[in-house]
Amino acid sequence: MSNANSKDERAERIERIQEIVREDFDRIQDTSDPFIVLNLDPNSSREEVRDRYERYERFYRAENFQRLGNMDLTRKALDVRRAIGRSMVEIQSLFEKQEAENMIPAAGEHPDLPDVDPDAAAMGDIYFRDGLTYLRLGDFNAACRYFERACDYDPSRGVFLANLAYTQFKLDPTNESVVEETEPKLSQAAKMEPDNAEIFALLARFRINTSNQSGAHEALDRLEALDPNHPLLESLKKRANY
Numbered sequence: 001m002s003n004a005n006s007k008d009e010r011a012e013r014i015e016r017i018q019e020i021v022r023e024d025f026d027r028i029q030d031t032s033d034p035f036i037v038l039n040l041d042p043n044s045s046r047e048e049v050r051d052r053y054e055r056y057e058r059f060y061r062a063e064n065f066q067r068l069g070n071m072d073l074t075r076k077a078l079d080v081r082r083a084i085g086r087s088m089v090e091i092q093s094l095f096e097k098q099e100a101e102n103m104i105p106a107a108g109e110h111p112d113l114p115d116v117d118p119d120a121a122a123m124g125d126i127y128f129r130d131g132l133t134y135l136r137l138g139d140f141n142a143a144c145r146y147f148e149r150a151c152d153y154d155p156s157r158g159v160f161l162a163n164l165a166y167t168q169f170k171l172d173p174t175n176e177s178v179v180e181e182t183e184p185k186l187s188q189a190a191k192m193e194p195d196n197a198e199i200f201a202l203l204a205r206f207r208i209n210t211s212n213q214s215g216a217h218e219a220l221d222r223l224e225a226l227d228p229n230h231p232l233l234e235s236l237k238k239r240a241n242y
Helices: 002-029 046-059 062-066 073-103 116-138 140-153 158-171 176-192 197-207 213-226 233-239
Strands: none
Touching: 002 073, 046 073, 046 213, 062 073, 116 140, 116 158, 140 158, 158 176, 158 197, 176 197, 197 213, 197 233, 213 233
């Protein structure tokens, strides 16, 4: 009886393996999208992609199928394995391109910034603080106006630009052109003040809101390195599933 049960279990396991391979093989025949090949959402993070690839890689090892003695199944399994390998390379290239476009400067790396008269810098700081006040009150329009004045008086301050860009985004978060303009402005602000934790908090918030999980994790890493006790760090990590 135990031998019969063992044979039944083995037959069921092989049948299930065949079903999985058929599903994966059919999927790779119908698409060239590397995320679909790996059965992933296109907004998946680098960690999610790596975990899924490693699961497939373990399952589709040649020795797992050669012992089954089914040449057609083995051939399909190897085709799937090759497809997931190519897809992993493509996705890694996409991540590298995205990171290059959104590159956060190294800590302590400061670009050349315009010289600002001390009186103008002081006025910029006053307008910036007024902008923060209106931002806390929820008046985004007024906050934008004050942040714009702050940037006019002192264009050397990345935190002024970051708050202006993020507040403009908050005013119209579904506007595609606004969303497209916000990322480069925040990245530029980070380049201007690479040691300012507040800029990276805003950058992380924006990337979380736009489902750029890998970018959010990168910004959170910098935020934590600059200020491990930042009041928003833990809540942003939870929002980013980090």
